[in-house]
Amino acid sequence: MARPREFDIEEALEAAISTFWEQGYEATSMDDLLNAMGLTKGSLYKAFGDKHNLFLLSLQDYLDHLFEKMKEAVDSDSDPVQSLNALMSLVEELCCKQTTPRGCFAVNTVVELSQRDGKSGEILKKHLIRVEKLLAKLINNGQESGDFRVDMSAEHLAESLFVYIFGMLAQSRGITNQARARRLSTFALAMLQAA
Amino acid sequence: MARPREFDIEEALEAAISTFWEQGYEATSMDDLLNAMGLTKGSLYKAFGDKHNLFLLSLQDYLDHLFEKMKEAVDSDSDPVQSLNALMSLVEELCCKQTTPRGCFAVNTVVELSQRDGKSGEILKKHLIRVEKLLAKLINNGQESGDFRVDMSAEHLAESLFVYIFGMLAQSRGITNQARARRLSTFALAMLQAA
DNA sequence: GGAATTATTGACCAAATAGTTCCGAACAAG
DNA sequence: CTTGTTCGGAACTATTTGGTCAATAATTCC
Numbered sequence: 326m327a328r329p330r331e332f333d334i335e336e337a338l339e340a341a342i343s344t345f346w347e348q349g350y351e352a353t354s355m356d357d358l359l360n361a362m363g364l365t366k367g368s369l370y371k372a373f374g375d376k377h378n379l380f381l382l383s384l385q386d387y388l389d390h391l392f393e394k395m396k397e398a399v400d401s402d403s404d405p406v407q408s409l410n411a412l413m414s415l416v417e418e419l420c421c422k423q424t425t426p427r428g429c430f431a432v433n434t435v436v437e438l439s440q441r442d443g444k445s446g447e448i449l450k451k452h453l454i455r456v457e458k459l460l461a462k463l464i465n466n467g468q469e470s471g472d473f474r475v476d477m478s479a480e481h482l483a484e485s486l487f488v489y490i491f492g493m494l495a496q497s498r499g500i501t502n503q504a505r506a507r508r509l510s511t512f513a514l515a516m517l518q519a520a
Numbered sequence: 521m522a523r524p525r526e527f528d529i530e531e532a533l534e535a536a537i538s539t540f541w542e543q544g545y546e547a548t549s550m551d552d553l554l555n556a557m558g559l560t561k562g563s564l565y566k567a568f569g570d571k572h573n574l575f576l577l578s579l580q581d582y583l584d585h586l587f588e589k590m591k592e593a594v595d596s597d598s599d600p601v602q603s604l605n606a607l608m609s610l611v612e613e614l615c616c617k618q619t620t621p622r623g624c625f626a627v628n629t630v631v632e633l634s635q636r637d638g639k640s641g642e643i644l645k646k647h648l649i650r651v652e653k654l655l656a657k658l659i660n661n662g663q664e665s666g667d668f669r670v671d672m673s674a675e676h677l678a679e680s681l682f683v684y685i686f687g688m689l690a691q692s693r694g695i696t697n698q699a700r701a702r703r704l705s706t707f708a709l710a711m712l713q714a715a
Numbered sequence: 716g717g718a719a720t721t722a723t724t725g726a727c728c729a730a731a732t733a734g735t736t737c738c739g740a741a742c743a744a745g
Numbered sequence: 746c747t748t749g750t751t752c753g754g755a756a757c758t759a760t761t762t763g764g765t766c767a768a769t770a771a772t773t774c775c
Contacts, residue, residue: 327750328742349632351546355733365754366734376733426635435694436631437544440621449694477707484700485684485707492687499630499644505679512672512680516711522721523771550763560724561764567722571763 334372337362341373342383346430349437350380381444387430388452395459405467409517412463413510416490420497420506429494436495457487464517473517482517489513529567532557536568537578541625544632545575576639582625583647590654600662604712607658608705611685615692615701624689631690652682659712668712677712684708 340361344353355376359369373379398411419429427433431452439446461483467473473482493509535556539548550571554564568574593606614624622628626647634641656678662668668677688704 327744328740328752331741331752348636349546351544352636354731356731367736367753367755370734371751428631432690433631436623436628436690439694441543441547446694453691453694481703481707485704488687488691488704489680489684490687491691492683492685495627495631495690496648496683496686499634499641499648508676509680509683512676520715522719522773523723524773525722526771549761551761562725562766563723565764 330372332362332364332368337364337372338383338386341379342387342430345380345383346387346433347425347427349433350442351437377442377444381448384430384434384445384448388448391429391431392452392455392459395456399459399463404472405463405470406472406514406518408463409467409514410510413490413513416493417503417506417510420493421501421503426498426501428498432491432494433498453487457483460486467517472519474519486513486517489516525567527557527559527563532559532567533578533581536574537582537625540575540578541582541628542620542622544628545637546632572637572639576643579625579629579640579643583643586624586626587647587650587654590651594654594658599667600658600665601667601709601713603658604662604709605705608685608708611688612698612701612705615688616696616698621693621696623693627686627689628693648682652678655681662712667714669714681708681712684711 340363341358344357344361348357355366355369358376358379359366362369364372369379373382394415395412398415399408401411402408431449434445435449435453439449457480461479464473464482464486465479468475468479489509490513493506497506535558536553539552539556543552550561550564553571553574554561557564559567564574568577589610590607593610594603596606597603626644629640630644630648634644656674659668659677659681660674663670663674684704685708688701692701
């Protein structure tokens, strides 16, 4: 009954994510987005609403995909040590195996926007909580298998591991160095292992 | 011989730092700065140049003060463990004992700007290096006194400690929680101590 | 007091910003 | 083929952006 959309909405969103990811929210203009997404204003506004709404959609989409990847990494092996290794590989990838040193969109947004924009803050908070829970679950498994230290609760160890990962991702915007990322990953693993 | 400046330049710079610190570079307008600094455009441009230059001056000033504070913390005690404690107290303060959860201006800028603005990137890189060296020195002292582990070089341990601190400061923009910060600090210390 | 010098002020500007509206064209369903 | 809908795209608007400048004011030296 009606004319079908001519562009792939998921593809366009991917382009928006890339743009926001690299430049941040404030530094990205509608023009940047239109170029990257290959749309004109009318289409964009009709499909995604205004800039802020597009940002929220981009952020949510990114977070969901990222979380999916993290779960995959964690579930990739029944051995907790191997799971953690897979997870840290993902982090290393974000740190220094990208075309541009854009770090992690989630981390970038926490720093740039979360406390100035309530909506973003809410979305991110939920994400941070589920990630930390995922880490806690992984660590708990490792404790039960005897691979990880048991002198602290899985939740508290997860807290520290998460902060460490967060630091790697944040710092990767300033320092890009593959060997360093490798060392940091190794240290993270050692940090959790039983004595 | 000439009309004297009516405002305190250091005070004005402090106001600029606060504004950039809380909002970031892009989200801060000249109007915000003028209000915060209590100046009119002409005066600001005469005294500090354009917005970008004012930002660089603010950043440098902040970094120098911060580094000074860090050195004081490190030198506050001859016992390396106490020194590290003092340093982590400083970090905790930045994390959750401020009027607004603004984290650390340096960390915020690394994430927001360092890879898009060469000048900021340069300034920050120099700072990051000197901070990491300071940490390495502190850790080296602790290794010689037998307090810190010696299974890794001071440089590599400093790398990890720095990333951890970086993570605390970055995450503090999204999660503000004093008890958590305390636990994280304690963990950082434990991470370095000899078995 | 007058000259020289510098700071302050506020009006002004050009460019870019986000966001809106409108219309002809394209398309699907009946 | 008609009709209803939604598309793409351009033209438009109102606001905000960072930035300039000439007139005015304050100070010191001579």
